[in-house]
Amino acid sequence: MKFLSIQTIDEAKSALYENFTLTPGFEKIGLSEALGRVLAEDFRANQDVPPFEKSRMDGYAVIAEDTFGADETRPVKLEKIGAIAAGESSEIVMNRGQAVGIATGAPIPAGANAVVMVEYTSTSHDWVDVQQAVVPGENISAAASDIKSGEMLLQAGTVLASRHLGILAAQGIDQVQVYEKPKIALLSTGNELVEPGRKLAQGKIYDINTYSIAGRVSECGGTPIILGRVEDCRDTLKSSLKDALENFDIVITSGGTSKGAGDLLSDVTDSLGKPGVIVHGVNIKPGKPVIISVIDKGIVFGLPGNPLSALMAFNVFASPVIRRLSGLGESRVEAVSAKSALPLQNPGGRHLFLLVRLDRDSDATLLASPVAKDSGAITALNEADGYIQIPANTVRIEKNEPVEVVLFEGRSQRLY
Amino acid sequence: MKFLSIQTIDEAKSALYENFTLTPGFEKIGLSEALGRVLAEDFRANQDVPPFEKSRMDGYAVIAEDTFGADETRPVKLEKIGAIAAGESSEIVMNRGQAVGIATGAPIPAGANAVVMVEYTSTSHDWVDVQQAVVPGENISAAASDIKSGEMLLQAGTVLASRHLGILAAQGIDQVQVYEKPKIALLSTGNELVEPGRKLAQGKIYDINTYSIAGRVSECGGTPIILGRVEDCRDTLKSSLKDALENFDIVITSGGTSKGAGDLLSDVTDSLGKPGVIVHGVNIKPGKPVIISVIDKGIVFGLPGNPLSALMAFNVFASPVIRRLSGLGESRVEAVSAKSALPLQNPGGRHLFLLVRLDRDSDATLLASPVAKDSGAITALNEADGYIQIPANTVRIEKNEPVEVVLFEGRSQRLY
Secondary structure, eight states, X not given: OOOOOOBOHHHHHHHHHHXXXXXXXXXXXXXXXXXXXXXXXXXXXXXXXXXSOEESSSEEEEOHHHHTTOOSXXXXXXXXXXXXXXXXXXXXXXXXXXXXEEOTTOBXXXXXXXXXXXXXXEEETXXXXXXXOOOTTXXXXXXXXXXXXXXXXXXXXXXXXXXXXXXXXXXXXXXXXXXXXXXXXXXXXXXXXXXXXSOOOTTOEEOOHHHHHHHHHHHTTXXXXXXXXXXXXXXHHHHHHHHHHHHOSEEEEESOOSTTHHHHHHHHHHHHSSEEEEEEOBSXXXXXXXXXXXXXXXXXXEEOSSHHHHHHHIIIIIHHHHHHHTTSOSOOOOEEEEEESSOEEOTTSSEEEEEEEEEEOTTSOEEEEEOOSOTTOTHHHHHOSEEEEEOTTOOEEOTTOEEEEEEOTTOGGGGO | XXXXXXXXXHHHHHHHHHHXXXXXXXXXXXXXXXXXXXXXXXXXXXSOBSSSOEESSSEEEEOHXXXXXXXXXXXXXXXXXXXXXXXXXXXXXXXXXXXXXXXTTXXXXXXXXXXXXXXXXXXXXXXXXXXXXXXXXXXXXXXXSSBOTTOEEEOXXXXXXXXXXXXXXXXXXXXXXXXXXXXXXXXXXXXXXXXXXXXXXXXOEEOOHXXXXXXXXXXXXXXXXXXXXXXXXXXXXXXXXXXXXXXXXXXXXXXXXSTTHHHHHHHHHHTTSSEEEEEEOBSEETTTTOEEEEETTEEEEEEOSSHHHHHHHIIIIIHHHHHHHTTSOSOOOOEEEEEESSOEXXXXXXXXXXXXXXXXXXXXXXXXXXXXXXXXXXXXXXXXXXEEEEOTTOOEEOTTOXXXXXXXXXXXXXXX
């Protein structure tokens, strides 16, 4: 077995990207399925919106100059020569002294240059009394006033929200080219693990990582494929991993990375293909005993069994890969500046991810306090608003020292 | 036909909540489907996590007092009386001078009070040399150190993120009680509208609202049901609305609310049940010609056809209803303080929603500038980061006057 020493985050990431090629997939989907998906190509307007000059109001298309001086006491009388409904095209050509009834959204007839709202008119037979003067252009949306053909509308990488769907619809687009959601296979190992919903025998605990990591995969734009639990046994682990890698490019395991047990996972992945294990141990806390293996075109992230360690190792190494494949970009940067509420120690020489809770002090400054929980506590994540990072070579952070807090999904709202 | 004068937002909302009862639905779903769903009930721990005292490391369970004084040069020799793997239960009772091999996650045997990491031991036959002193409790997770039975874990209304799934899994929960996603039927009216993907004849435009409003429904936690376009014809509109209301409690139409056309929608809804139209016109801009009708237990939101007006009217009236039904709470408050980059006018006496873009000035203050686009432009929404509100009785906002900007989904990230 090859020897791999504990690496820094940067060394481990370099090893990862030197050995694994990110190849996002793309697909065309229907517009009504596209919310939240990531646009895969720049989108330029292929037509003007609106495609024609149209009325913003129900009323009468007029020649503005005919209405100058009109008011309630001195209406201007115009000849009504027709009417245009929304959705109709019209060959009408208007001359001075004439008016055409027009609905909101209907095309402005040739010759007209303004619309008088119906509220300011009265009609009798073929005549319209106009009681208000309008200026040229009034109550008309010019052709291309919203979108001009050729204009850049949406850039590749846009996470499609409702407003973007409206823009695509306005261009008549019903199929959108988006990033495929990468499918990520999840395996958990550990004879102590029991699936939620079953009874817990003595010495057993419930499998947490399958569900929290599956959730993280979705949050990173991937689709988790839960393959279930594998026995801590060389042959079973090998055949399960082999099967998984035949069907999925990315496999995430959790558990079985600690000393002794970890040798099994690294031996097995080394035996499945080249280059095999590229990272075994990173100087982060929590998350140190992570194992990353590249097997031909596939990758296996071996996360530690401890739920917090698993999540942090996922966030550092798997999340950027999944986010890049899903088009979301390497990281979601949502961080706030705060002051440390307490002096903080980092005696272990590791890059420390410290869960913190944010509160405001009397002058509204954000204060970051470490969450006081057992280091493996899954509940600590719920009490925390995010985490701060203390580099391996920083031993101490003073009280009131500025720190940057990376916020967890959904926690920013607590700060408004 | 009854006469309804233009109402204020508050009057219109009061009329809505007096006539329409919000009755959220609930359902039980599997844990792996629960990401992003809203928890419908408080969740208290039903068991301790971990359920037993367990080892955090691979190594040896010991009696800490036996190791005092041990180091590499003066190891303490202990008798190895057995080993416990993860997932095993054990009847071993340890006495002074003894040690038990133990795996990460395995239960601590009776009598032991600490774990020595395997790195600090060496073994020969039935003896273990311990090269490091440990204190009582070292490398042990106490029973219930993460979760104590009876403890409040998650509150009703929590939007389930990956960290919450982990907590539920830790408790063995495989089925979660969540809010049902309210199904919202969408109808669009307007003979000028063409479905995206089809060819645009003269005088026609693409149907934008179906897609932008469907997106907003999803963003508010609902499931949009696209019923398509209805001809501007009394009988067709009546039968389409009747069908929709038989299957869905909430129906959203867009288009056909302007003067003249609006009378059709209000006549038709009035004829379908009681109390009928409760709001017809609200003094907001954009969005004024909104029609809200309550038909027995159902509700019809008649949004204007103009895409921006439709979205604003949706945000003011439909969004709070859908969000309350879906458990998300009446509004998503995500707003930032800024200064107005320009003097702003509100001459119309209406409650103005003004789309703005945010930039930072030289001293990092946020400046809000109105988006300069045709009032109906769907692209204006994409250029804007959010909107400010100018009340009906405020005629002018000065340059540099403080304003509150309500941010659109996903725009807060641009500010970090």
